[in-house]
Amino acid sequence: MCGIFGIVAAGKCDNLNILAANGLASLQHRGTESSGLVGSDGVTRDHVEIIKGHGLVRDVITEDNISKMDGQSIIIGHNRYSTAGKKKSGINCVQPFVVYTAMGTVAIAHNGELVDAKQKRTEVLHEGVGLSTDTDSELIAQMIAKAIALNVKCKYGQDIGDITRELAVTMSALNMSYSLLVMTFDRLYAIRDPFGNRPLCVGTVISKDGSPQAYIASSESCALPANAKLDFEVRPGEIVELSADGIKSVWQMKPNTPLAMCIFEYVYFARNDSEIEGQQVQTVREECGKTMALEDDIEADIVGNVPDSSLSAAIGYASQSGITYEPVLHRNSYVGRSFIQPNDEMRQNAIKIKFGVLKKKVQNQRIVLVDDSIVRGNTMRTLVKMLRDAGAKEVHLRIASPPVKFPCFMGINIPTSQELIAAQKSIPEICEYVGADSVRYLSVDGLVSSVQKGIERTTNFSPGHCTACLTGKYPVPINI
Numbered sequence: 001m002c003g004i005f006g007i008v009a010a011g012k013c014d015n016l017n018i019l020a021a022n023g024l025a026s027l028q029h030r031g032t033e034s035s036g037l038v039g040s041d042g043v044t045r046d047h048v049e050i051i052k053g054h055g056l057v058r059d060v061i062t063e064d065n066i067s068k069m070d071g072q073s074i075i076i077g078h079n080r081y082s083t084a085g086k087k088k089s090g091i092n093c094v095q096p097f098v099v100y101t102a103m104g105t106v107a108i109a110h111n112g113e114l115v116d117a118k119q120k121r122t123e124v125l126h127e128g129v130g131l132s133t134d135t136d137s138e139l140i141a142q143m144i145a146k147a148i149a150l151n152v153k154c155k156y157g158q159d160i161g162d163i164t165r166e167l168a169v170t171m172s173a174l175n176m177s178y179s180l181l182v183m184t185f186d187r188l189y190a191i192r193d194p195f196g197n198r199p200l201c202v203g204t205v206i207s208k209d210g211s212p213q214a215y216i217a218s219s220e221s222c223a224l225p226a227n228a229k230l231d232f233e234v235r236p237g238e239i240v241e242l243s244a245d246g247i248k249s250v251w252q253m254k255p256n257t258p259l260a261m262c263i264f265e266y267v268y269f270a271r272n273d274s275e276i277e278g279q280q281v282q283t284v285r286e287e288c289g290k291t292m293a294l295e296d297d298i299e300a301d302i303v304g305n306v307p308d309s310s311l312s313a314a315i316g317y318a319s320q321s322g323i324t325y326e327p328v329l330h331r332n333s334y335v336g337r338s339f340i341q342p343n344d345e346m347r348q349n350a351i352k353i354k355f356g357v358l359k360k361k362v363q364n365q366r367i368v369l370v371d372d373s374i375v376r377g378n379t380m381r382t383l384v385k386m387l388r389d390a391g392a393k394e395v396h397l398r399i400a401s402p403p404v405k406f407p408c409f410m411g412i413n414i415p416t417s418q419e420l421i422a423a424q425k426s427i428p429e430i431c432e433y434v435g436a437d438s439v440r441y442l443s444v445d446g447l448v449s450s451v452q453k454g455i456e457r458t459t460n461f462s463p464g465h466c467t468a469c470l471t472g473k474y475p476v477p478i479n480i
Helices: 016-026 117-126 136-155 164-173 264-269 281-294 311-321 344-354 378-389 427-434 444-452
Strands: 003-009 034-040 049-054 074-080 097-101 104-111 179-183 188-192 201-206 212-218 228-233 238-243 246-252 302-305 329-331 355-357 366-371 394-399 438-441
Touching: 003 016, 003 104, 003 179, 003 188, 003 238, 016 034, 016 074, 016 212, 034 104, 074 104, 074 179, 097 136, 104 136, 117 136, 136 164, 164 188, 164 238, 164 246, 188 212, 212 238, 212 246, 264 281, 281 311, 281 444, 302 311, 311 366, 344 355, 344 378, 355 378, 366 378, 378 394, 378 427, 427 438
Parallel strands: 302 366, 366 394, 394 438
Antiparallel strands: 003 074, 003 212, 034 049, 034 074, 097 104, 104 179, 179 188, 188 238, 201 212, 201 228, 238 246, 329 355
């Protein structure tokens, strides 16, 4: 999972660099390891401006360097959350990637993970192409460059910045999963794989006089500025071109049947205020909480949640069950992630720094504690003990997704089955391990029905979602 953002000026737009930086910051939740921007002035074919670095957007893109993007008419950006490629590698792994091709510079930003990256890497290397990283995203960039080289003689006298055909050729050679932004010197392409596995949308920034100021492609609609409108979501298998002349669909590959949109975008990754598949993520998460309450029969005094992403599900659960919602934990937003500590004792101390118990709320209470998932169980074990130490009478865990039992090979860093608590323990054993009075998960059918309830059905695009990490049923064959 990564965040990708691209913007094209529709005319004179003096603040395009600021819009790009702000848009990328709005996608910070999709990747925190590194950030980057690449810009083109819309005229020069063999030069781009680049800002890249490890860390958050606010640390990489600063007042001192954002001026490098002054005068650019197209900018693409990327926030990295690594699943393929070395996590602690050099600046060469930071996207967007820039390659010099037969028609000029091309930059790409990739969200997803190619399931057959190892095979593709071997093919590219055997063709004599050298690679500077072990990322699948660079593979895609080199495949695009090759397609351009093979077709460059046919482009004499044609629109040199138009690489629609070359992108279509590349798409036909790729397996899932990818949502891509590809920038040439004078336009931007937004591309989604035929499975629709990762989200991608397009919008328009409106100036004060009502005319278009810029066009945007983004992983999520939450990155659109206040004076923008969401135009549409890129369809599975579609290539959309954004340029100074406007937005147009230039290619449509046959979508896969069924589609395989990642269901964990709804469970955890996407921001509540984003729209995916025509529905508000917040609404879907509340629906998951309601469905979970319908599947449950517990008696309790209050419903609480583990901050922050499970709040919507807790609200839905409380609404459906009639049990009062009360916040029971406070999350400290200024500390790092607990799992990077070197031993269990330090991890537990880090969790206690990260979360505080609202003692007056939990004393002598039977608590339904809602969370969106349990991966390893270490954090939950500590939180249950903290609630009990604060005087909670009972703690019943309710997880707003089914047990995660299988690894993901399509863009989410879900560990191997050996590290997943639900793959190694039964639900009663999980309950005993975390020290809860009971543990219950939302069913797979309940999750799918909650997610698909608000999706508009069309003749060509019936909803379909990847649940491989929950069921072990992958959309495509996986060669491990």
